[in-house]
Amino acid sequence: MSVTVGIPRALLFYYYYPQWKTFFDHLGVKTLVSRETTRGILEKGIKSTVDEACLPVKLAVGHVLDLYDKVDYIFLPRIVSTARREYICPKFLGFPDIVRNNINNLPPLIDYSMDLYRKGSSLYNLFYTVGRQFTHNPARIFMAYKKSIESLRMHCQEMEAGWLPFEAGGNHNHEHRPQSAGVQDVTIAVIGHPYNIYDRHISMNMVKRLWDYGANVVTADHLPENVFRREAGKLPKQLFWTLNQRMVGAAFYYFDRPEVDGLIHVASFGCGPDSMTGELIERFARQGSRKPLLNLTIDEHTGEAGMVTRLEAFMDMVRWRRQLDDVAATYY
């Protein structure tokens, strides 16, 4: 009888799911992903988390609650650092403990650390210890690890080719993209944490809305790692947080690209790093560029009117500016 490992559809799921899934597949372990965010999942999460936590963390707890009675284990790696000399937000580090202290009758958590902060540290440590839970055959773990790295690479390639995480993964799912692909006349860069911008519920379907308004959406994940790292290097001092470095780097890059008509920065209310990235983007990345930038803050509110108003006005503005540029181009 095989066991099932639950993976919450939250936080770094959007980057690492293909890798995690491949790894477990090759060990003969079944995986179950929590359902897409619904109001019910979010409400459960809000109820069982401390008030100070940010929305994505509350939502992640909700996703754990969606899984906990259906699986034998829950995979919640303690993500400390995903790159050398950089950290991930401390709430990720403490997330397994947040879950443990708020939910009763949990299945065992697989919460080994992923810490690449120091020179010479390797991702293999995490996968080896996880693998030992399910098999005693080190060669099998090594093979599964190799395959998982390969699928992470494929995932990154797909995103660099212009797919978004929820579309990538082999079955390119066109159903959410607008049918007539030719009408996308503007390009909008959406800068934000992956778990905010790709979650259809808490982002209030922002990406889909932008598509419907005729925009082509690009995000930080469409850029290869070396590009956003190079761009983020323009800051006077290196940022500690990997995800925010990615966002600031992407903002630098997209402000310089002529085909990008505007940027939207999405922050979650109460996120410390986000409040700072917002400032950095406004002060540094935008220097010398008159491209429109919209700051959106998302939180528990369900009223969509505020979001719709801002997005509509933003799209109007972007189109007007383009028209004016076109007129100017014909005269000069």
Add this chain to the structure above:
Amino acid sequence: MYGYLGIDVGSVSTNLVLTGEDGIIKQSIYLRTQGKPIEMVQQGLKQMQAALLDKIKVIGVGTTGSGRHLAGVITGADIIKNEITTHAIAASNVMPGVQTILEIGGQDSKIIILRNGIVADFAMNTVCAAGTGSFLDQQAARLNIKIEEFGSLAMQSSVPVRIAGRCAVFAESDMIHKQQMGYNVPDILAGLCEALVRNYLNNVGKGKEILQPVVFQGGVAANAGMKAAFERALGHPVHVPPYFDVMGALGAAMLAREATNRKGTGFRGFDVADRDFKAGGFACDGCPNVCEVVEILESGQVIARWGDRCGRWSNVLERHEKIS
């Protein structure tokens, strides 16, 4: 004669404007929404009809404001547009060459930056409603002052009291403290105006290049104390246009003119004011999202639905306003 109707249904006020074909205002109506947007739109239409005496035929309708979809369905609007765009259009027509628009309404405040006559940038307040008209309203009520007298009282102040404007809750406790210390009311009111302006410029106006000419509009522009506080903070004159409180509606009317350029209007006539509209709602139990679906009923028949994420309810209607 022909004219265009603009309707702005905001959280605090519902405004109607009728312009001639030249875009000049013939009639404007300002009503308090009082949480009853449908009734107020109908009341506004009645008043408008009475004022026009059938001399002007409406050949285009535009709606804006947070209740724009509701008003659009009731009147059969030709264009339904967000309030940022309509405010910008109105201001740039009323005052050509305007570069900055400060707009403070009931529930939101925004700054719109225009360059060469088009919107170059804008910002709106985030989740917090501090520093908007509602807060001034509330504080005036607490001090037992009519909101209309607020501005003139604040202007009598010689030494504005320093009040923390970062958060409405702190501002209120600061005000109570100052009042108990014996400061007089005009100084407290002037201090409140300065605190709101500081908060506005730090939050909404953060990082924006505020160039002259500056236009100050929205309901709060009626408050002379706020205008003076803005002038002190910015160091240059701030213009309040004559129709400062109905600028959104004016912009909507201007957009209606554009929208009906080569086609007839969808306006359903002034007699919609006498029809029976009701807004109902229910929680859909089709999935765990439990969307709150809003239904607009005309004489018992559903004419519009919105609020569902999946389109299960809004798509079954032939004519529907897409809102989500």
